Amino acid sequence: xxxxxxxxxxSTLQRWKKEMERLRSIVLECGLTxxxxxxxxxxxxxxxxxxxxxxxxxxxxILFVKGALMSDSEGILIQQTKNVQAGRHIxxxxxxxxxxxxxxxxxxxxEAIEVERAGLKVAKKKTSDFPVPEELSARFEKDPxxxxxxxxxxxxxxxxxxxxxxxxKQSKTREARIDKSRQLILDGKGLQDDYLRDRKK
Numbered sequence: 142x143x144x145x146x147x148x149x150x151x152s153t154l155q156r157w158k159k160e161m162e163r164l165r166s167i168v169l170e171c172g173l174t175x176x177x178x179x180x181x182x183x184x185x186x187x188x189x190x191x192x193x194x195x196x197x198x199x200x201x202x203i204l205f206v207k208g209a210l211m212s213d214s215e216g217i218l219i220q221q222t223k224n225v226q227a228g229r230h231i232x233x234x235x236x237x238x239x240x241x242x243x244x245x246x247x248x249x250x251x252e253a254i255e256v257e258r259a260g261l262k263v264a265k266k267k268t269s270d271f272p273v274p275e276e277l278s279a280r281f282e283k284d285p286x287x288x289x290x291x292x293x294x295x296x297x298x299x300x301x302x303x304x305x306x307x308x309x310k311q312s313k314t315r316e317a318r319i320d321k322s323r324q325l326i327l328d329g330k331g332l333q334d335d336y337l338r339d340r341k342k
Contacts (some may be wrong), residue, residue, distance in 0.1 A: 143169070146177040157201035162263050163239050164194050164203055164246075171250045192250065200232040203246070205253050209266040210261050212252065215245055268296045271303040277317045290327045298331035305332055 151162060165182060169175060173184035173191055181195045193204045205211060208218050208229025218229035231246070233239050244302070281288035291299065304323060309315050322332070 142175065144175040144177060147175050147182045149319055150177060150180075150182060152235065154196070156198075157196040159236050160201045160239060161194055161196060163236055164201070164233070166237070167243055167246055168194065168203075168250060171247055171254070173250070173254070186254050186257055191253050191257055200234050202226050202230040202232045204230050204305055205249070206258050207253065207261065207263055209263050210256050213251065215249075217242075217245070226265045268299045268303070271300055272307065273303060274306045274315055276312060277319055278305075279305055280316075284323075287323055287326060290329065292330070293329065294326065301332050302326070 147165075151158070151165070154161060161182075164192070165175075168184050173186055174188075176185060178190070181193050183193050190206045191288050194208060195202060195204065205218070205228065207227055209220075209227050211218065211229065213229070217231050219232060221228070221230055231242075231249070233242075264338050281291070291302070294302070305322070306315055306318050309318065325332070
């Protein structure tokens with residue numbers, strides 16, 4: 142059944158409109174419940190997230206929330222980046238690709254439902270498995286308040302910051318990212334908190 146907020150989302154689409162509407166039709170035929178989460182069409186089974194449809198600059202995609210646990214018999218699931226632990230994409234650039242893959246897509250969707258029904262969980266890395274950049278360690282020594290606030294963040298927010306700070310090759314850029322994020326950390330916020338809040342309005 143179509144959700145009014147998702148109807149509104151699709152009515153404003155300019156890029157990948159036909160492709161994402163076709164994906165929506167396929168997903169709904171598989172009996173999932175449609176919602177709008179994180180500003181994107183999300184499809185659930187018994188209130189548990191199964192997949193998300195979303196668009197990027199160069200493609201649109203179905204993201205299986207626990208795709209890492211799926212068998213991927215066709216070898217079409219993509220890990221967006223090496224740091225993504227659970228989710229896996231199937232990407233499309235035109236409607237023809239979607240139509241050709243429709244039977245496979247439905248099979249994958251039903252498998253994703255069974256993964257959730259079985260209660261399977263992705264074994265995620267612990268925060269302690271992520272290296273702390275030298276620049277951040279040095280800042281913690283000079284700034285006890287920042288250190289304390291960082292330790293109070295949820296593990297997911299800590300991991301996001303550690304990845305964000307470690308990405309740049311130059312030390313100066315890593316330090317700049319720490320400076321820019323200091324107040325967010327002191328406020329107990331994650332990198333995406335303000336962005337996600339604005340998307341929900």
